[in-house]
Each structure stands twice: as C-alpha cells, then as structure tokens.
Amino acid sequence: MKLFYSPASPFVRKISVLAIELDLVARIERIPVDVWEPETPYVGINPLGKVPAFVTDDGSVIYDSPVICEYLNSLAAGHLFPAPGAGRWTVLCNQALADGVCDAAVLRLHESRRDDSKRSDEWIARQRGVIARSLDLLEHNETRLEGDIDIGKISVGVMLGYLDFRFGGDQWRNGRPALSRWYETFSARESMTATLPPHLRR
Ligand SMILES: N[C@@H](CCC(=O)N[C@@H](CS)C(=O)NCC(=O)O)C(=O)O
Known part of the structure; x- marks a missing residue:
C-alpha cells in the first residue's frame, strides 16, 4: 500500500x-x-x-x-470508527470539526504568505474566527472528547498540534483549560510523539 x-x-x-x-x-x-x-x-x-x-x-x-x-x-478490523449508532455521529463530527479547523488554518497560512498588496485581512479574520469558535466549542463540551481513542480524538489531537506548529503565537491554550488538559494527555501517546512536526520534537 x-x-x-x-x-x-x-x-x-x-x-x-x-x-x-x-x-x-x-x-x-x-x-x-x-x-x-x-x-x-x-x-x-x-x-x-x-x-x-x-x-x-x-x-x-x-x-x-x-x-x-x-x-x-x-x-485492521480496528475500533477507531464506531459501529452505526448515536456514538458514531459524535466521533465523525469531531473529525469533521477538526478537519475544518485544519482547512481554515491552511487557508490562513497561505493568505498570510501573500504579498501585502494581495493579502486580505478580512479573509484571515474569517479563518481565525473558524478556529476560535471551534476550539471554544470543544472547550465547553468536554464530553465530546471523553472515552477511548477514536478517529475524532485523533483528528482533534492532530489539529491542536498543527495550531502549535503553525500558529504557536496564538496561544490557543489561554482561556481553554479543559482542552489544554485533554491535549496534554493525548499528545503524550506514542503515536503522537512519533509523528510530531520536526521542529516541535525534543
Ligand atoms: N479534505 C482533505 C484536505 C487535504 C488538504 O487540504 N491537503 C493540503 C495539504 S495540508 C493540500 O494538499 N493542499 C494543496 C492544495 O490545496 O492545492 C483531506 O482531508 O485529505
């Protein structure tokens, strides 16, 4: 493969x-x-x-x-995608939310790299809004990230790692203690430390 x-x-x-x-x-x-x-x-x-x-x-x-x-x-006959039922929609929605934040972060990055004459501050602000609202939603709905690892949690963990990588200056942890605590535990998994973007490796 x-x-x-x-x-x-x-x-x-x-x-x-x-x-x-x-x-x-x-x-x-x-x-x-x-x-x-x-x-x-x-x-x-x-x-x-x-x-x-x-x-x-x-x-x-x-x-x-x-x-x-x-x-x-x-x-692999894995359990990272739940079988059909209520729990599956939460997990898939977490994945969609995290992927959407990554889309917004990538758009923001590319826009910020354009020449001054072409860069749109409104477009950057729109993407920042997507990121902030989505992180706030996760912060205030802790149950979405409870339980065993699944594709939703992997997506959220990777998304937060990407924000650290590209927009560390934003300090997304400020005002989001629950999400910060969750990420501290999740990002210690071997699968996460082994795949860190190069410059964040210790
Ligand atoms: N929805 C896609 C998004 C993939 C994506 O946006 N990849 C970026 C790199 S992070 C890319 O290849 N961008 C090239 C482009 O937009 O032309 C997925 O989940 O795989």
Missing part, C-alpha cells in the same frame, strides 16, 4: 497516527509529493491535487483523509 504525503500536512499526520495505533506502519510505503509543483504528475493520481492520497494493494486510489482512515480501520 502507498501513501502519498507531504511532511507538514495535518491530514497526512492523522493517517500516520492512525496507522501506528492500528499497527499498520510496516505495510505502508510513503511517497513524498510536492503538490505546489506546477507540472506535478501527481494530479494523475489525485485530480484534487491534494495530499494525502492512498493506493491499496489491489491498485485502487482513495482519498481524502477521512476515507483513507476508515479504509485502514476496516483493513
């Missing part, structure tokens, strides 16, 4: 954490891609031009990260 990746992507890290939790790492070959290279042949694999994309042993190509994660969980 092949995983097309770029090292800083939080969506790729989500898969890396899940693969460690499911003991699948040795079965996955990792292939680096530069999605920003104009002539990249990678768009022939994923027409969206985004990482991650995944190729199964029978040659099927799958994306995006939620689909790849659910595929790997089913392959």
Whole structure:
C-alpha cells in the first residue's frame, strides 16, 4: 500500500497516527509529493491535487483523509470508527470539526504568505474566527472528547498540534483549560510523539 504525503500536512499526520495505533506502519510505503509543483504528475493520481492520497494493494486510489482512515480501520478490523449508532455521529463530527479547523488554518497560512498588496485581512479574520469558535466549542463540551481513542480524538489531537506548529503565537491554550488538559494527555501517546512536526520534537 502507498501513501502519498507531504511532511507538514495535518491530514497526512492523522493517517500516520492512525496507522501506528492500528499497527499498520510496516505495510505502508510513503511517497513524498510536492503538490505546489506546477507540472506535478501527481494530479494523475489525485485530480484534487491534494495530499494525502492512498493506493491499496489491489491498485485502487482513495482519498481524502477521512476515507483513507476508515479504509485502514476496516483493513485492521480496528475500533477507531464506531459501529452505526448515536456514538458514531459524535466521533465523525469531531473529525469533521477538526478537519475544518485544519482547512481554515491552511487557508490562513497561505493568505498570510501573500504579498501585502494581495493579502486580505478580512479573509484571515474569517479563518481565525473558524478556529476560535471551534476550539471554544470543544472547550465547553468536554464530553465530546471523553472515552477511548477514536478517529475524532485523533483528528482533534492532530489539529491542536498543527495550531502549535503553525500558529504557536496564538496561544490557543489561554482561556481553554479543559482542552489544554485533554491535549496534554493525548499528545503524550506514542503515536503522537512519533509523528510530531520536526521542529516541535525534543
Ligand atoms: N479534505 C482533505 C484536505 C487535504 C488538504 O487540504 N491537503 C493540503 C495539504 S495540508 C493540500 O494538499 N493542499 C494543496 C492544495 O490545496 O492545492 C483531506 O482531508 O485529505
């Protein structure tokens, strides 16, 4: 099986954490891609031009990260995606929320890197709003993150790690003691420490 990746992507890290939790790492070959290279042949694999994309042993190509994660969980007969029922919607919604924050963080990053004449402060403020509201929701609904590890918690853990990586100056922990405590415990897992963005490793 092949995983097309770029090292800083939080969506790729989500898969890396899940693969460690499911003991699948040795079965996955990792292939680096530069999605920003104009002539990249990678768009022939994923027409969206985004990482991650995944190729199964029978040659099927799958994306995006939620689909790849659910595929790997089913392959390993794992329990990171709950069976149909009420609990499943909370877990999938946590994943959607965390992925949405990562989308907003990536948009904010790219906008902040544009020339002064092209950068939109309104667009950056809009993305900051998405991030702040979502973290506040998690802070005030502690039960969403209670219980055993699942894909929702992996997604939230990776998302908070991405905010530390790209926007450490925001100090998201300020005013969010419950979420901070949860992250301190979750980020100590081996799957999280082994997949930290390089400059945050001790
Ligand atoms: N919904 C996608 C998001 C993937 C994504 O946005 N990846 C970024 C890297 S972090 C990317 O490849 N961006 C390239 C682009 O937007 O053209 C997923 O969950 O896999």
